[in-house]
Amino acid sequence: MTNRKALNDIGWSFDNSYAKLPESFFTKQDPTPVRSPELIVLNEPLAASLGLDADALKSAEGAALLAGNEIPEGAEPLAQAYAGHQFGYFTMLGDGRAILLGEQITPQGDRLDIQLKGSGRTPYSRGGDGRAALGPMLREYIISEAMHALGIPTTRSLAVVATGQPVTRERDLPGAILTRVAASHVRVGTFQYVRGAGTTEDLRALADYTLQRHYPKADLGDGANRYLVLLQEVIQRQASLIAKWQLVGFIHGVMNTDNMTLSGETIDYGPCAFMDTFDPNTVFSSIDSQGRYAYVNQPYIAAWNLARLAESLLPLLHEEEEQAVKLAEGAIGTFTDLYQAQWLAGMRAKLGIFHEEEEDESLIEDLLKMMKNHQADYTNTFRALTFDKLEDTPLNGTPELASWYERWQARLGSQQESRDQSHQLMRSSNPAVIPRNHRVEEALEAAENEGDYSVMNELLNVLSNPYAHSPEQAEYAIVPERSRPYRTFCGT
Structure with missing residues (x-):
């Protein structure tokens, strides 16, 4: 009872x-x-x-x-x-x-x-x-x-x-x-559904609801196009979200429009994983045979998905279709710059850089190129730079790193902020641990096959404060050699 x-x-x-x-x-x-x-x-x-x-x-x-x-x-x-x-x-x-x-x-x-x-x-x-x-x-x-x-x-x-x-x-x-x-389960796909199966008033009801629920502080003053404001707000939030994914090496794996929320939250953890060895073309999902949702493509797919949202909103943007399309295209056109600004700011922080300089982008791109060429681990390379332990990376001892390191040190020396402040910025921007794929699989196998949840609970505890850089986290940063590429599968 x-x-x-x-x-x-x-x-x-x-x-x-x-x-x-x-x-x-x-x-x-x-x-x-x-x-x-x-x-x-x-x-x-x-x-x-x-x-x-x-x-x-x-x-x-x-x-x-x-x-x-x-x-x-x-x-x-x-x-x-x-x-x-x-x-x-x-x-x-x-x-x-x-x-x-x-x-x-x-x-x-x-x-x-x-x-x-x-x-x-x-x-x-x-x-x-x-x-x-x-x-x-x-x-x-x-x-x-x-x-x-x-x-x-x-x-x-x-x-x-x-x-x-x-x-x-x-x-x-x-x-x-x-x-x-x-925050809600309102998706780009929700708007696509209502645009296709509902009336313009249904679409307006959904857009007004989303504005009120997720963007109550949006500027909707006199003369504002409230539905263009909604689109612009979602674009900004998604640009920030995708930049954060890229900065930690997260690969969603199934970036369909039904898996993009209007709130700007990550949703649906099916065939997702975190990148170990840095390779922009990394794909984990077993169903992504063409690499549509590879790490390097995530910003482009986000913009594509947002364009589908803009299409759904066209009847609300302007009564004349041609003008509505222009407004939508103008909004979507801002995504790349918004994303790039967020990503660059995050990468500067990962390198202890406080302020923007023209040379920063080439400094970042050259580091990533070295990491790819030498098959360096993404997370552990930034961790090694944070604690000045270059011997922990396959880049150590290479002429490219020596030259790059000299440029980086000169860049840090040009700042008003102290080296200690740069170190603290890097500590708070570069996680000691991520959910390493082999650790996640270990936890799932113990749970499914043996009914043992202790492995998962220990992993959850280690992951709960990824910027602690504690001694207990060191073993969870170790990456085993793999004989074959890691693959993930859709949970359905």
Whole structure:
């Protein structure tokens, strides 16, 4: 028998604004119950920030709720409709294995989506079973929390619950449900869906909603084109986000338009990974055979995706199509400069440089070229420069490095800031650890094959403060030699 008091004691405070939008945007539906929910991992600091009682979530009632067997008071479960360009091809989509429970209002007054991923079939499942396997859900938990610790805007993971039911992929795998927390799940693909399937007034309702929810401080003064402002704000936020990805060597792997949020958060951790050896053409995803979403292409794909958003907004930008197109093109045209400025600022910080000089770009590009030519590890090279331990890189002893190092030192010496200040800037800009691919696989294998979660918990602890540069993190910075390229796979 369900203990309703225990459920109510968890601390939910729902106010569901998305459910008030036109009904064509979603389908109201409860999650499909599972056999025997068991809590695997709970993000207690995140729970506290949401105003939730972690101890209550650890109870049997809490596990039942996180599995979708129980619906919290105030929730209005629904599956969202959206479309998307997947590897360049347009298709109608939607939450095929996820249910949005509702929007939690935190003690700080923030509004955050609470979504169950792997919660059963929906009208958008397209023949799928609507379920998720334990490994991919734990992968999303690990990577999303690592991204948060690195200071990169991201959806977050509150919990993973085992379902007690297998899911069949190439073989039977243990099933699981992830509780995802997001500023919202409004995507470029949401706008594409409404543009194609809805009315202009539906599109206006979605755009107004997005402005109010994510850009309440945007300048919408007299005479402002509010929908052009929305597009410009999203472009700025995405330029910043993609620059942050590039600066830590993160490769998303599946940058479809349904995986680009209007909030500017990273979403969907399927075939993602972090780059070890620096190579701009690195691809990890097994399904990206053409390299569309390679590391070097991520800024270009972001601009392409944003152009699809601009196309969707055309009816709102101007009543005359030709003028609307000009406005859209002008906005999209700013992305490259915005991204480049953010990336250069981040790279300067990684090298301890405080102020802009003309020579900086060539200094950065020459370093990256050396790293590629000598197959140097991306993260560890910047870590070695931070602590002046060049012997830790394959660049050590090369004539190119000697010449480059002299230029770099002269550049640092030209600043008013001290060498100690530069060192502190580098420490706070260059992580000691990232979710190394072999470490993530180790954790997932122990969890899936042996029911051992200690490896994952230790990894999560190390990743929780990546800029600490503590002795405990040293072994997690070691990169093993690989006999073959690392590959990741889509969690569906």
